[in-house]
Amino acid sequence: MIQLxxxxxxxxxxxxxxxxxxxxxxxxxxxxxxxxxxxxxxxxIPSSVRFVDISEYGVDSADGLFGFxxxxxxxxxxxxxxxVDAFLKIIxxxxxxxxxxxxxxxxxxxxNNIHAVFSVSADxxxxxxxxxxxxx
Numbered sequence: 001m002i003q004l005x006x007x008x009x010x011x012x013x014x015x016x017x018x019x020x021x022x023x024x025x026x027x028x029x030x031x032x033x034x035x036x037x038x039x040x041x042x043x044x045i046p047s048s049v050r051f052v053d054i055s056e057y058g059v060d061s062a063d064g065l066f067g068f069x070x071x072x073x074x075x076x077x078x079x080x081x082x083x084v085d086a087f088l089k090i091i092x093x094x095x096x097x098x099x100x101x102x103x104x105x106x107x108x109x110x111x112n113n114i115h116a117v118f119s120v121s122a123d124x125x126x127x128x129x130x131x132x133x134x135x136x
Contacts (some may be wrong), residue, residue: 002106003117004134006124012018013119014085018044020117021083025049030080033072054090062091062101069105073112081115088121095122099130 005020010102014061017040024032025046032049033039045051052072058066065084073079091101109116120131127135 001115002102002134003115003136004126004131005116005117005119006122006131006135008121008123009121013121014041016089017083017117017119021049024081024115028080031060031076031078032081033083035084036088037090041085052125060092062093062098062136064102065091066101066108073108073114075115077088077112079114081117084116084118086121087118095120095126095131096128099128102131102134109124 001078007013008074014063021032021034025048033052034045034049035052037053037055039051039053042051042053054065054068057068059065069082072082084090088098091098108114120127126136
């Protein structure tokens, strides 16, 4: 399952994402991964969550992020949830450019029973139709 926390800069997306991580830690059946574009929230993530600073791995596209997620899962089949902050900044794209990524990711998450949550910094009123079913 995929969920998107959509909103403009400063609307509380990261705070909501961190709250969801804290809740998931209490009930998670598998391991949890939190991916961000830097280490600024490292101390706010529970120690049981695998924190990944994606800037250390040269990921700068949707295909690169998808490959990175698949590689993490190939190494650890116990991943049950993935949280990604600053999604559009990480991949350097606009919402209208990510349809292929989310189609592949949706199939991957369904096949492997992974819950994925992304923060998307953009105006929800201008969200492409293909993303609207995942916006929470």
